[in-house]
Amino acid sequence: MAIYTKEEAKQIMEKALSFSTADACEINMSGSESGNIRYARNTVSTAGHRSNQNLVVQSNFGKKSGTATIDEFDDESLKKVVKRAEELAKLSPENPEFMGPLGPQTYDKSITYNKASANISPEYRATVASSSIEPAAAKDVTAAGFFNDSYGFSAMMNSNGLFAYNQSTDSNFTVTMRTNDGTGSGWVSRDFNDISKFDAAKASNIAIDKAVTSREAKAIEPGKYTVILEPAASVGLLQNIGSALSARTADEGRSFMSKEGGGTKLGEKIVDERVNIWSDPLNPDVPTSTWNGAGQALKKMSWIENGVVKNLAYSRYWAEKKGVDPVPFPSNFIMQGGDASLEDLIKGTKKGILVTRLWYIRNVDPQTLLYTGLTRDGTFYIENGKIKHPVKNFRFNESPIIMLNNLETLGKQVRINGNLVPYMKVRDFTFTSLSDAV
Amino acid sequence: MKRRDFVKYAGLGSGALMMPSMLMGNNISAEALLNPGMDVAIKKSLADIALNTAKTLGASYADARIGRYLNQYVFTREDKVQNVVNTESFGIGIRVITNGTWGFASTNNVTEKGIKKATEQAVAIAKANSKIQKVPVKLAPVKSYGEVTWKTPIKKDFKKVPISEKVDLLLSANAAAMKNGANFVNSGLFMVNEQKYFASTDGSYIDQDVHRIWPTFTVTAIDRANNKFKSRQAMSAPMGMGYEYMDGLDSEKLDGPAGMKLYRGSYDMVEDAIMAAKQAKERLSAKSVEAGKYDLVLEPNHLGLTIHESVGHPLELDRVLGYEANYAGTSFATLDKWKTKNFKYGSDIVNLVADKTQVGSLGAVGYDDEGVKTKQWDLVRNGVLTNYQAIRDQVHMIDQNESHGCCYSQSWNDVQFQRMPNVSLEPGKEKYNVNDMIKDVEKGIYIAGRGSYSIDQQRYNFQFGGTAFYEIKNGAIVGMLDDVAYQSNTQEFWNSCAKICDKDDYRLFGSFFDGKGQPSQISAVSHGSSTTRFNNVNVINTGRTI
Numbered sequence: 001m002a003i004y005t006k007e008e009a010k011q012i013m014e015k016a017l018s019f020s021t022a023d024a025c026e027i028n029m030s031g032s033e034s035g036n037i038r039y040a041r042n043t044v045s046t047a048g049h050r051s052n053q054n055l056v057v058q059s060n061f062g063k064k065s066g067t068a069t070i071d072e073f074d075d076e077s078l079k080k081v082v083k084r085a086e087e088l089a090k091l092s093p094e095n096p097e098f099m100g101p102l103g104p105q106t107y108d109k110s111i112t113y114n115k116a117s118a119n120i121s122p123e124y125r126a127t128v129a130s131s132s133i134e135p136a137a138a139k140d141v142t143a144a145g146f147f148n149d150s151y152g153f154s155a156m157m158n159s160n161g162l163f164a165y166n167q168s169t170d171s172n173f174t175v176t177m178r179t180n181d182g183t184g185s186g187w188v189s190r191d192f193n194d195i196s197k198f199d200a201a202k203a204s205n206i207a208i209d210k211a212v213t214s215r216e217a218k219a220i221e222p223g224k225y226t227v228i229l230e231p232a233a234s235v236g237l238l239q240n241i242g243s244a245l246s247a248r249t250a251d252e253g254r255s256f257m258s259k260e261g262g263g264t265k266l267g268e269k270i271v272d273e274r275v276n277i278w279s280d281p282l283n284p285d286v287p288t289s290t291w292n293g294a295g296q297a298l299k300k301m302s303w304i305e306n307g308v309v310k311n312l313a314y315s316r317y318w319a320e321k322k323g324v325d326p327v328p329f330p331s332n333f334i335m336q337g338g339d340a341s342l343e344d345l346i347k348g349t350k351k352g353i354l355v356t357r358l359w360y361i362r363n364v365d366p367q368t369l370l371y372t373g374l375t376r377d378g379t380f381y382i383e384n385g386k387i388k389h390p391v392k393n394f395r396f397n398e399s400p401i402i403m404l405n406n407l408e409t410l411g412k413q414v415r416i417n418g419n420l421v422p423y424m425k426v427r428d429f430t431f432t433s434l435s436d437a438v
Numbered sequence: 439m440k441r442r443d444f445v446k447y448a449g450l451g452s453g454a455l456m457m458p459s460m461l462m463g464n465n466i467s468a469e470a471l472l473n474p475g476m477d478v479a480i481k482k483s484l485a486d487i488a489l490n491t492a493k494t495l496g497a498s499y500a501d502a503r504i505g506r507y508l509n510q511y512v513f514t515r516e517d518k519v520q521n522v523v524n525t526e527s528f529g530i531g532i533r534v535i536t537n538g539t540w541g542f543a544s545t546n547n548v549t550e551k552g553i554k555k556a557t558e559q560a561v562a563i564a565k566a567n568s569k570i571q572k573v574p575v576k577l578a579p580v581k582s583y584g585e586v587t588w589k590t591p592i593k594k595d596f597k598k599v600p601i602s603e604k605v606d607l608l609l610s611a612n613a614a615a616m617k618n619g620a621n622f623v624n625s626g627l628f629m630v631n632e633q634k635y636f637a638s639t640d641g642s643y644i645d646q647d648v649h650r651i652w653p654t655f656t657v658t659a660i661d662r663a664n665n666k667f668k669s670r671q672a673m674s675a676p677m678g679m680g681y682e683y684m685d686g687l688d689s690e691k692l693d694g695p696a697g698m699k700l701y702r703g704s705y706d707m708v709e710d711a712i713m714a715a716k717q718a719k720e721r722l723s724a725k726s727v728e729a730g731k732y733d734l735v736l737e738p739n740h741l742g743l744t745i746h747e748s749v750g751h752p753l754e755l756d757r758v759l760g761y762e763a764n765y766a767g768t769s770f771a772t773l774d775k776w777k778t779k780n781f782k783y784g785s786d787i788v789n790l791v792a793d794k795t796q797v798g799s800l801g802a803v804g805y806d807d808e809g810v811k812t813k814q815w816d817l818v819r820n821g822v823l824t825n826y827q828a829i830r831d832q833v834h835m836i837d838q839n840e841s842h843g844c845c846y847s848q849s850w851n852d853v854q855f856q857r858m859p860n861v862s863l864e865p866g867k868e869k870y871n872v873n874d875m876i877k878d879v880e881k882g883i884y885i886a887g888r889g890s891y892s893i894d895q896q897r898y899n900f901q902f903g904g905t906a907f908y909e910i911k912n913g914a915i916v917g918m919l920d921d922v923a924y925q926s927n928t929q930e931f932w933n934s935c936a937k938i939c940d941k942d943d944y945r946l947f948g949s950f951f952d953g954k955g956q957p958s959q960i961s962a963v964s965h966g967s968s969t970t971r972f973n974n975v976n977v978i979n980t981g982r983t984i
Contacts, residue, residue: 040761040764041759044567088522088524096518097520252621252660253660253662253667258662260663261663365921366669368984370980374892376895395901399982433901434899436896437894438896
């Protein structure tokens, strides 16, 4: 087992620190046990188990720093890794931006560990696969899916007295269902810290339904449409707002958050006033560690409030340079939702398109956060409050900023890839061409 | 460490450079890189432990890969070195067929005990999975090569070049860019050495020493008054070469349109950084493109990515068959289209070849990761789809009995599977240079370098940007353009291929971090081409006002 208790981790890191001869030394330690199963063409293709453990030592002499890592924790190995980090530090040029290790910090108690999720067996994984394959085969559909679960810990200690420890469990599931005539495709994604919330059969059936109902899609003209975006569709675009939160790139003038003539958009309204985005390591649906790899405490933090940029992320170096407090990057992404269900959103739509998922999303222009990508695995035309028929997939070129300015209605929140994102109805979403892909 | 974390670690910012965790390995000291590693006789005896254990346990086939991966990365921005990283990873991966089913296990405990235990795990996994296996694995025959070796033909081993020399080169390039109008520069140098030993129950013992290098940068120019910023990527290519790629030999330079310098088998980083700064600055006030149909003249460092996405991926047999359906997707290039023997992938002048042998390419090895001697083969000949990319357990599905030799694993601890070989567009047979591509274009755009890219899950609809765009009017370049992206359909696009420069213009593009599989693995691959013209392609304007 590559999982060390708080006491065991502490002892190992104290031992490593005792070998340090540098001005300062910082140690990050982690371990995980993970298992996966992969299937395609309605049969299992690969399955595996992985055990990983790692210790990272960063030593510094003044502003010269070196890093070395090792995966064995006996005394000789610890001595060796500390020595290597020190050798590399001595060889490296000075980095004027090097900040040195933090002092002791206070962290909230995290809620990322779930006992049932730490004991997932190969048999459970096989059941997940058969929960997809059997109902798929019964409906003339072919399943291809992947389930991965992990149980891990991370810990940190430095020569300035900082110590941190956390355990977490995680599981991810995706399945693509394709009709055997090749004209329909559906997909679903689920992820949980607590495996008891996961129902593989139910999730698989959603994908099967999407596959069957998306058969023989009709082509409609690309252009600007009102869209209902499922959370799996919007999350890829929304997360890219997160990548624009760096105060430094904004100050440097090379970010969407940079302002004409200098300065940043901090305090400016950039999207619809109903948009509220924050991060919170203690949210019970999407918990994360309460500290990051640099040892900084993570707290609930508002990023966009009533459409206004509330905070930007400051590294310790940039914060010092600007005379402000450091603000760590978010560890999750939570967007406030509303009460409307997906059915409510469809019911209230005269003409529009329901999008299951957006795929192959790539940045086109960092200046405007313009992204391109395609719809996939279930795109449907809505008329007078009802789904009329499936439509062929589109390529879009759209900015999440424009999208959130064109917000019509917010629906319920759903967990997706460790984030909480609402269903959303948005007007004038830009589809630029049609795709023949199913 | 996740890919995203590494980017932060390297201080490069999103979109600048991507560095996945798989290449990380364990950091080691500079001098440890020069340790020659394990003697080949010892590797053979260790591999034999795995093969014999597997046979004793009832495996009908087994292979063992002992890998030592030594990498070095240098990251800088403007006048600062952000990080110098040396990594080492060492271990053995064992793959077996038992009861007609694959099993795989790996360990970094490369001792008799550790190898036996891992082999037992591999056999146990194969036995467990055989209960739900419907069709037994069928391997194409392969020759027994005995004890053989292969090495990337390098002139300068990156491990013998002092760190200070590498740092000085990057900082000189950064300084040159800053002096010529850049506001920011991020640069990096990736150097990879895979020392791979392969042994199988088919009787091959193959020792290979593979080298790759990638110098790159992003130069950014800013206009604060108008709140604009524009970047230009390096015109280098990742190569299957040693540090000699950094020599910047004049003999390997080509003159491109609009005063651009382009590079073949030797890269002048400082010269390119100067050009990049000037182009990034010029782009701040370049004319925004008018959307519409244009003839596109595509430079090889740009066209390579289009080849990668619209030819390389759709012709991977596992995608065609549905094994990648849940991740990368499937393919429009289905078996029924191939079986007609007249599916027009491209126009008559389009010849696309798969290759694992080309000197200087990222994909070049002597033998693949299941011990098959590498070769070159046709994918598209005279515009017609002729073949796919397939490995030992796949070729029988397309009625062939010889593996194409394109099996690869990113590391000793990941299972090998079918990966893209180099896929390249053959140069034109007529004597044409870049000016010949441009001179008869009434309304067109010359596009150089890599930019934004996106393609659907069956590889029909794609959209590509670039890093430098020039307007062509009535046979001549008239100025720089901005906000350019083209959208097309793979078959339509390749059938619009009108004219290809000859071999004198041929050079390689490369992708260092091509991803595939679940759990995802990376692979490095090159795509060669000469400057090529495609007529009447749809161009969109990507400019927006917010």
